[in-house]
Amino acid sequence: MTIVEVTNPDKYPMELLLLADPEEQAIQAYITRSKCFVKEVDGNMVGTYVLLPTRPHTMEIMNIAVEESSQGKGIGQQLIHHAIQTSKELGYTCMEIGTGNSSIAQLYLYQKCGFRIVSIDKDYFTHHYDELIIENGLQCRDMVRLQQYI
Ligand SMILES: CC(C)(COP(=O)(O)OP(=O)(O)OC[C@H]1O[C@@H](n2cnc3c(N)ncnc32)[C@H](O)[C@@H]1OP(=O)(O)O)[C@@H](O)C(=O)NCCC(=O)NCCS
Numbered sequence: 576m577t578i579v580e581v582t583n584p585d586k587y588p589m590e591l592l593l594l595a596d597p598e599e600q601a602i603q604a605y606i607t608r609s610k611c612f613v614k615e616v617d618g619n620m621v622g623t624y625v626l627l628p629t630r631p632h633t634m635e636i637m638n639i640a641v642e643e644s645s646q647g648k649g650i651g652q653q654l655i656h657h658a659i660q661t662s663k664e665l666g667y668t669c670m671e672i673g674t675g676n677s678s679i680a681q682l683y684l685y686q687k688c689g690f691r692i693v694s695i696d697k698d699y700f701t702h703h704y705d706e707l708i709i710e711n712g713l714q715c716r717d718m719v720r721l722q723q724y725i
Contacts, residue, residue, distance in 0.1 A: 675715035690721035
């Protein structure tokens with residue numbers, strides 16, 4: 576599994592990161608305080624995730640994305656397992672991740688990887704995003720927060 580950390584800010588995979596978070600300004604705000612990892616296949620970046628330490632002992636996966644043509648092949652799951660392993664090695668004991676109420680596949684994937692729903696930030700997306708987000712025929716309104724101890 577070739578998953579490596581990107582240490583040069585000029586090399587952050589912005590196109591991939593924007594798949595998970597449409598607001599570049601928001602990404603720029605957290606990425607400088609985070610660690611960014613990419614999965615490469617034949618020299619191409621096909622997936623990414625970003626880890627942000629949010630509280631003592633707690634690491635949040637802020638962004639996870641796999642390029643469209645490589646989705647559904649298990650790469651997302653590999654990235655999450657790598658994120659958990661990396662955080663453990665750095666001494667963290669709690670992982671968090673958040674997603675929209677309408678992100679059905681993501682909610683499935685995160686729970687399959689051991690996360691449990693711990694809270695709902697009602698109207699997070701309605702308040703923080705200018706554009707209406709519709710996914711799977713549902714309006715994305717609420718942030719579902721998930722957590723697991725590692
Ligand atoms: C979310 C994302 C990272 C998952 O990556 P991926 O490589 O496609 O995920 P995997 O192939 O590891 O799939 C994991 C599981 O989800 C399932 N899955 C994938 N897409 C699905 C869908 N649309 N509906 C239901 N299940 C789905 C897979 O079948 C797999 O389950 P299985 O192992 O039981 O078969 C990827 O789809 C993506 O980049 N999406 C756009 C960005 C995004 O939404 N990021 C998250 C923001 S919160």
